[in-house]
Amino acid sequence: MAKTATKTAGKSAAKAAAKPKAKAAAKPAVKATAKAAPKAKPAKKPALKLSMLKPSVNNMTVRVFARAAGFDHAETDAWGHTRSPEFMARNPAHLTPMIEDKGLPRGVLWESCAIMQYLANKHGLEKFYPKAPAKRAMVDSAMFYLIGTLYPYVARATYPALGFPQYAGEVGHSDAHPDRKSEAQKAAMAAIAEPLEVFHSFFRDGKPFIGGKNPSIADIRLAATLEFLAVVDYALPKWAKDYVAAIEKTLGKAYSEPAGDVRGYIAHVKSQAKA
DSSP states (O other): OHHHHHHHHHHHHHHHHHHHHHHHHHSOOOOOOOOOOOOOOOOOOOSEEEEEOSSOHHHHHHHHHHHHTTOOEEEEEOTTTTTSHHHHHHOTTOOSSEEEOTTOTTSEEEOHHHHHHHHHHHHTOTTTSOOSHHHHHHHHHHHHHIIIIIHHHHHHHHHHHHTOOOOTTSGGGSOOOHHHHHHHHHHHHHHTHHHHHHIIIIIITTSSBTTBSSOOHHHHHHHHHHHGGGGGTOOOOHHHHHHHHHHHHHHTHHHHHHHHHHHHHHHHHHHHHHO
């Protein structure tokens, strides 16, 4: 009886031990499946394309504004290409800066002030271009006075030193004696002081900037214009030096990077003149 009980107990224990193993073996093996890597999204194309020339006041203006406004934009150096058939097919005036932007009737726009006005209007950038009629009128007046009065003097004074071609009808463009060209250049330099003071006493009128507490598109255009006067060692009044410094401090790299290209070109021109 004892042997039989022992055998029975042994068989029962063996069966009990075998059951879990059988169940474990019956479980299907879990296959390791690697998750598919997410597809890389195609790089987003910049919404705004800007064709520009680095050593230029007009181009510096839009380059500063585009950065200060935080636009997603791509710059293309158009040096040597503005007279190409491809460029002139889009821009028969062969001028820079030129933007390409969806929504423009002809797809492109040139003239620095028009570009800034368009982009500020499109994106509601009142900080740079106020919507209030009276404030906007002052910004517009300052810009038009600059391009119509101050900038022609600056161009006559600086273009000969910069090696830029002058407009037809200008003494610098003619076959006049070098003495006459020099006299015209000096006369332009002497004429700069009056309109420059107008910006100080009338358009700023005790404010940090023409735009008030923040630089407007007119301020960006004026500061860029004043940068060129360094090529002829023009003695800017203290307020003008402080004004440009304040704009650069306020806008940071948005101003200093494009300004660096203009300053670098001016330094190169002056070094070549001394050589």
